[in-house]
Amino acid sequence: MTSKLQEGILVGCGNPLLDISAPVPLKFLEDYGMNVDDAILAEERHMPIYRQLVEGYQAEYLAGGSVQNSLRIAQWILRQPNVAVFFGCVGQDDYADILREKARAAGVDAHYQVSPDTPTGTCAVLITGTHRSLCANLAAANKFTIDHLEQPANKALIDNAQYYYISGFFLTVNPPSIMRVAATANAKQRPFLMNLSAPFISQYFMEPLLAVMPYVDIIFGNEAEAHAFATAQGWPADLDLREIGKRLVALPKINSERPRIAILTQGCDPVLLIQHDKVQEFPVTRLAVHEIVDTNGAGDAFVGGFLAQYVQGKSLDVCIRCGNYAAGHIIKNPGCTYSGEPEFNE
Ligand code: AP5
Ligand code: NA
Known part of the structure; x- marks a missing residue:
């Protein structure tokens, strides 16, 4: 990083989650009707999972939550604290303290709403x-409310930011907050970035997703998420990822002077950048099997690395x-953790 960036130039909203991670036998998934x-x-029937993981398996606690992951990675690359501001809701407990500490250590300026009884x-x-x-x-x-964004100090943070990033996951929590941030971004002509996040978002939350889509300047997603969006839209089943990307960028947009961009990842295959009806590919350096610890958080880290450069106008x-x-x-x-200093060269 060369010049100093404005503090709080990037605002993100999402679900602050503590990941409880453990290797489990396949039977564990089957017992809960889950796939690999x-x-x-989580529904009611999944609730015993967490205690079972902690008591019966070698569970590790890692800071998670998709947007927080991305912001932590962006901060790691930027090496200047408090460029990114995060909003989300936590409880009043040890887990919240862990998340607060991890965010602070990573340089993310987290402003949590606190729901004391949850x-x-x-x-x-x-x-x-x-x-x-x-x-x-x-x-x-899930208790996040728009009042939190309306608090004068938080409202000022949103007004002062230049870039906004919200996950599709947050659509299950509080669409009005998303619409508020999107409208602010639009009024100030500042980029609003979003992620398709998971297939279930397109399957079950298409209505709020389509409501915000006209404000979205950059949409991220992986293959499965893009296909789930296409299916939920009733687009032809044989569309390939490139065609889905072209249709995503062609969906209605409020600020038509800044056409939407779609960025679709596909594991170790090239990343697709879709603008207008043009598709560009960016190759991925394939890792050797012995180098892979786990791909958990890969998509979130991709966005984090992207944001670190995007907020610098790259x-x-x-x-x-x-x-x-x-x-x-x-x-x-x-998980979505890093080690050592970043070594990215333009
Ligand atoms: P998870 O879904 O694991 O994270 P992710 O970031 O989406 O990672 P994936 O591994 O699914 O990657 P992807 O499929 O998106 O990307 P792709 O494979 O295309 O979720 C992790 C977090 O989600 C957790 O921390 C959890 O807390 C949070 N979460 C879950 N539910 C939530 C909820 N309801 N609300 C909020 N948070 C929630 O890969 C992307 C890039 O990775 C590629 O472009 C490439 O650069 C690289 N890459 C991938 N595979 C390879 C490879 N083999 N070799 C080299 N590079 C690779
Ligand atoms: Na990992």
Whole structure:
């Protein structure tokens, strides 16, 4: 990083979750009716998972929550604290203290709303070999309200930011808050970035997703999420990822002077950048099997690396290459964590 960035230039909203991660036998998933690559919200029948993981398996606690992951990675690359501000809701408990400490240590300026009667949200990360299945118990994260954004100090943070990033996951929590941030971004002609986050968002939360889409300047997603969006839209089943990307960027947009961009990742295959009807590919450096610890958080880290460059006004080319660098790095570390100093060269 060369010149100093404005503090709070980037604002993110999402679910602050503490990940409880452990290797489990397949039977564990079967018992809960889960698949190896799920990302789901916990229902009543999933509630025993968390205690079972802690008591019966080698569980690790890691700071999680998709947007917080991305902001922590962005901060790691930027090496200047408090560039990123985060809003989300936690409880009043030890887990919240862990999240607060992890955010602070990473340089993320977290302004949590606190729901005193609800435990902090957790995400079970069930590892079966190279697969991972996620089950999020949002708990306090689900208690986020727009009042928090209306507090004068928080409102000032939003007004002062230049870039905004919100996950699709947050659509299950508080669409009015998303619409508020999106409208502010639009009024100030500042970029609003969003993530498709998981197939279930398109399957079950299409209405609020489509409501915010006209404000979205950059939409991120992986293959499965893009296909889930296409299916939920009733687009032809044989559309490939490029065609889905072209249709995503062609959806109605309020600020038509800044056409939407879609950035779709596909694991170790090239990242697709879709602008107008043009598709560009950015290759991924394939990691050797022995280098991979787990791919958990790869998508979040990609966005984090992207954001670190984007807020510096770098070209999309540099942003995407930094996204791939960051994702590659966290794959060599447990969960969405990093080690050492960043080594990204434009
Ligand atoms: P998880 O879904 O694991 O994270 P993710 O960031 O989406 O990572 P994935 O591994 O699914 O990656 P991807 O498929 O998005 O990307 P792709 O493979 O294309 O979730 C982690 C977090 O989600 C947890 O911390 C949890 O707290 C949170 N969460 C769950 N539910 C939530 C909820 N309801 N609300 C909020 N948070 C929630 O890869 C992306 C990039 O990675 C590629 O472009 C490439 O650069 C790189 N890459 C991938 N594979 C390789 C490879 N083999 N070699 C080299 N590079 C690779
Ligand atoms: Na990892």
